[in-house]
Amino acid sequence: MHLKNPVDRLKAAVRDVADFPKPGVGFKDITPALADGQLFHDCIAWLAGRHKAGSVDAVAGIDARGFILAGAVAHRLGVGFVPIRKKGKLPWKTECVSYELEYGTAEIEIHRDALQKGRNVLVVDDVLATGGTALAACKLVERIGGNVVGVDFLMGLSFLHGLQKLVSYNTYVLAEY
Amino acid sequence: MHLKNPVDRLKAAVRDVADFPKPGVGFKDITPALADGQLFHDCIAWLAGRHKAGSVDAVAGIDARGFILAGAVAHRLGVGFVPIRKKGKLPWKTECVSYELEYGTAEIEIHRDALQKGRNVLVVDDVLATGGTALAACKLVERIGGNVVGVDFLMGLSFLHGLQKLVSYNTYVLAEY
Numbered sequence: 077m078h079l080k081n082p083v084d085r086l087k088a089a090v091r092d093v094a095d096f097p098k099p100g101v102g103f104k105d106i107t108p109a110l111a112d113g114q115l116f117h118d119c120i121a122w123l124a125g126r127h128k129a130g131s132v133d134a135v136a137g138i139d140a141r142g143f144i145l146a147g148a149v150a151h152r153l154g155v156g157f158v159p160i161r162k163k164g165k166l167p168w169k170t171e172c173v174s175y176e177l178e179y180g181t182a183e184i185e186i187h188r189d190a191l192q193k194g195r196n197v198l199v200v201d202d203v204l205a206t207g208g209t210a211l212a213a214c215k216l217v218e219r220i221g222g223n224v225v226g227v228d229f230l231m232g233l234s235f236l237h238g239l240q241k242l243v244s245y246n247t248y249v250l251a252e253y
Numbered sequence: 254m255h256l257k258n259p260v261d262r263l264k265a266a267v268r269d270v271a272d273f274p275k276p277g278v279g280f281k282d283i284t285p286a287l288a289d290g291q292l293f294h295d296c297i298a299w300l301a302g303r304h305k306a307g308s309v310d311a312v313a314g315i316d317a318r319g320f321i322l323a324g325a326v327a328h329r330l331g332v333g334f335v336p337i338r339k340k341g342k343l344p345w346k347t348e349c350v351s352y353e354l355e356y357g358t359a360e361i362e363i364h365r366d367a368l369q370k371g372r373n374v375l376v377v378d379d380v381l382a383t384g385g386t387a388l389a390a391c392k393l394v395e396r397i398g399g400n401v402v403g404v405d406f407l408m409g410l411s412f413l414h415g416l417q418k419l420v421s422y423n424t425y426v427l428a429e430y
Binding site (some may be wrong): 089091093096097103105107110111112113114116117120133134137139140141143144145146147148150151152155156157158160161164165166168187190191205 | 268270273274282283284286287289290291293294297310311314316317318320321322323324325327328329331332333334335336338341342343344345364367368372
């Protein structure tokens, strides 16, 4: 694949929104980047292109924005997609992991039968913040017998030090802030 | 593209879950179909393959499961992705449409600047039930100046007559139940 790293175009497209979801918080809005067909295409191709054919058996995506990217990466790699969802959304038997948020805790789930044992799983999400959600997602994959071979993000907020939570994984962040 | 219609494999993979999300309701669980890499790939290729190159400018996906399919279809078509989300999730200025659920109402939103005027938009969701959500999604696309050129679903529950709500659109359902 001959593709130039799309990071500069990605950073130019991301929109800063003040006071979302609450006062004092600055939000990185990726929707203008998704809406740009060439840019969206190139970001997916770039993320998928990091992984050799055969090295990934499934892509796990995190509810809800992570689904947009993870579904596309799974399609491009020609592998299956596994949803990791907020508690109560998955209809079958699940494993559940709790993790800390800035205020309070959250829980995410995976179907117990989502993967065959030993499958190589790439976890994909849109934004790396504190890393709590991504770490919980990795634990879920491992709990059902999967092997986390990578944790990839479209962008990361480095001032929140999320990569420190994920030091035992092969992480990648396309656009660092 | 030479691809056999994947409907039989899709129907064989979908799992019936009783009493979800509440007692008496039968739920069609698509996650086993998504987890099958070849099947997921072929379903996306089939949905995208219905549309001629250049006939779709953007794919709109509906929060949250619709994102999985719509993101992949957008990538395959090489066009932009526009999220339609539950109220309060989008950070920028939005348009909002209310619609009736079996019990009560729901609201979904789109960013006002998500599309340039006159853009041809394909709406993609996972399951067509009553059609209320999909119709609201079409209205949102139109309200910001988009032209709905198709409304595609992975599967549909024909006993709920959702297509009747969408008669003015070019609809497609891969697997009818």
